[in-house]
Amino acid sequence: MHSERAPRWLKIAAGAGLAFMHLPILLIFVYAFTTEEKSYQWPPPGFTLKWFAVTWNRPDVWQALSLSLRVAAVSTAVALVLGTLCAAAVSRTRFFGREVISLMVILPIALPGIITGIALRSAFSLADIPFSFWTIVLGHATFCVVVVYNNAVARFRRISGSLIEASMDLGADGFQTFRYVILPNIATALLAGGMLAFALSFDEVIVTTFTAGQQQTLPIWMLEELVRPRQRPVTNVVAMVVVIVTFLPILGAYYLTRGTESVAGQGK
Amino acid sequence: MTPAVRFAGVSRHFGPVRAVDNVNMEIAEGEFFAMLGPSGSGKTTCLRLIGGFDQPTAGKIEIFGVPTAGVPPYRRHVNTVFQDYALFPHLNVRDNVAYGLMVAGRPKPERYRAAEEALEMVALPGYGLRKPSELSGGQRQRVALARALVNRPRVLLLDEPLGALDLKLREAMQEELKALQRRLGITFVFVTHDQTEALSMADRVAVFNEGRIVQVGTPQDIYYRPRVPFVARFVGSSNVLPPEVTERVAGRHVHAAVRPEALRLGAEGLAATVLSTAFHGAATRVALEAEGGLRLVALLPKGVEVPQEGACVHVTWAREDLHLMTEAGA
Incomplete structure (x- = not known):
């Protein structure tokens, strides 16, 4: 490792870059406490905690939050099951078209959300499927599966194939092998993938606008709220909550996958 | 007496590749049987066919007279010591050794006692709480052996188990394996590409070449009375005179x-x-x-x-x- 000290200008530039990325978020937090409710005025004319109480008492916030949490939870669950199965198939077996399937699974995350959204909306209307909780989940699952799949497939590749054979050899059937050998070895990858998927789903806007109909998830509620000129700081209070709710799982995923590089590759 | 393992016209083809080609053999109960051949000669595929990890394209395999067609690995009274040992990295040594008993639903005290006994048998007493990653290659090899033996298999399959060890350790393990087999009386089927290993350990040796058995016999037979030039050259590098x-x-x-x-x-x-x-x-x-x-x-x-x-x-x-x-x- 290079341990020379960086020149001062480089430190300043790095600091400025980080500040540029993160100071605006602080600004959001500050506006959650402002006494001015119609426009974002700087500096804030005064500070108050009343917006927390106002937010607490608004049923539309609770509805949106609950919808978002439910959608994120179900999408993550769907993604965990499908992503793991798909990763197992692609990494453990060889079949015709394997690479194509691998590519097609990853594609939704590379596609602009707006295209995924339009495509899903057209498909729903063509099939006469009314918008519902499940259409949102479906939209979110398209990219949540990718995140879980990517995490799981990397881990699956590191599990030596003979581990599974050894388990079978010692008398474990397919289910026991999954339960006692595969799952413990991919658990952290699944947890990390699941948390990332949850965070992605929780703050998704674009695909949701096309698949939600009249329902409002939290990010969509915030978008609508911004155009309304009253009780603006309520949006900021909610924004704080969103930052915290999405930040914690991502932090958790980071810590969980950090120390597990050598989990499954040894014994060679 | 029913042979421990019987191959009758067994073939395993991968597309055009004849990995195993019309193999017939009988391995007697209690025998230390070596399958010797260069890499790609079909010996490991034969081992996998006995273990149930692969199915023959033709022919049939019997284990103690019972046909194996359609019997999955977990229902065969056969255990394997894998070439890379395949120890479960997330389990400690004791849980690795006790794995077979755990999935069989044995109570904890019983399986821990059996695991400790098996570890003593391979000269690793008291290693139960270590992780496989904390062991040396030779120790991992012993754990793999204990894990396979704790289930009291009727046939033990060993896939080049000494290949990853250095020369000194390999020679010591050869003697230990041989002694262990004598003591337990279990049929050992041993795959190797090392002719001295096969000759010094086995009761009988099958020499493989290009998916076929070219000669089966005692080490003395193979060494002194090769039936084809391949055996003469491969086993102990005899001089072969052309006709x-x-x-x-x-x-x-x-x-x-x-x-x-x-x-x-x-x-x-x-x-x-x-x-x-x-x-x-x-x-x-x-x-x-x-x-x-x-x-x-x-x-x-x-x-x-x-x-x-x-x-x-x-x-x-x-x-x-x-x-x-x-x-x-x-």
Whole structure:
């Protein structure tokens, strides 16, 4: 490792870059406490905690939050099951078209959300499927599966194939092998993938606008709220909550996958 | 007596590749059986067929008289020591060894006691709480052995279990494995590409080449009486005389084998040039080229005069040391 000290200008530039990325978020937090409710005025004319109480008492916030949490939870669950199965198939077996399937699974995350959204909306209307909780989940699952799949497939590749054979050899059937050998070895990858998927789903806007109909998830509620000129700081209070709710799982995923590089590759 | 394992016309083809091609063999109960051959000769595939990890394309395999078609690995009374050991990295040594008993639903005290006994058997008592990553290669190998034996298999399959160990450890493990097999009386089926390993450990050896068994027999049979030139060359690097030369020296138009240690340098016999000499401690290895480009190797014991490189010598041997191979084949 290079341990020379960086020149001062480089430190300043790095600091400025980080500040540029993160100071605006602080600004959001500050506006959650402002006494001015119609426009974002700087500096804030005064500070108050009343917006927390106002937010607490608004049923539309609770509805949106609950919808978002439910959608994120179900999408993550769907993604965990499908992503793991798909990763197992692609990494453990060889079949015709394997690479194509691998590519097609990853594609939704590379596609602009707006295209995924339009495509899903057209498909729903063509099939006469009314918008519902499940259409949102479906939209979110398209990219949540990718995140879980990517995490799981990397881990699956590191599990030596003979581990599974050894388990079978010692008398474990397919289910026991999954339960006692595969799952413990991919658990952290699944947890990390699941948390990332949850965070992605929780703050998704674009695909949701096309698949939600009249329902409002939290990010969509915030978008609508911004155009309304009253009780603006309520949006900021909610924004704080969103930052915290999405930040914690991502932090958790980071810590969980950090120390597990050598989990499954040894014994060679 | 019913053989422990019986192969009847077994083939395993991967597309056009005949990994195993019409193999017939019987492995007796309590036998230490080695499958010897170069890589790609089909020996490991045969082991996997016994273990149930692969299915034959043709023929049938019986384990103690019971046909194995459609029987998954977890219902066969056969356990395997894998080449890479395949220890479960997330479990400690005790749970690794007790795995088979755990999935069989045995209570914890029983399986921990059995695991500790098995670890004692492989000279690793008290290692139960370590992780596989904390063990050396030789120790992992023993854990893999204990894990397979704790289930009291009727046949133990070993896939080049000593391949990853250094020479000294390998020799020590050869003796231990042999002693363990004698003590337990379990049928061992051992795959290796190392002929000295096969010859020193096994009761019987099957030599594989290109998916077929070319010879089965005791180590002495294989070593002194190879039936085809491949066995003579592969096992202990015998000198193989082509039919023309054999005809001249022994009057039969067949391949013949003569061991390097049986060659003498004298005043008459086959004329040859010394290519190189190498001192091997107990013996000196002399590489020779006879007429027609025939390469020969002689091992001269201590006390015999070693010729100069480039010298013209005559090679001879006792009549009984020339082994005629009456079968055709490569």
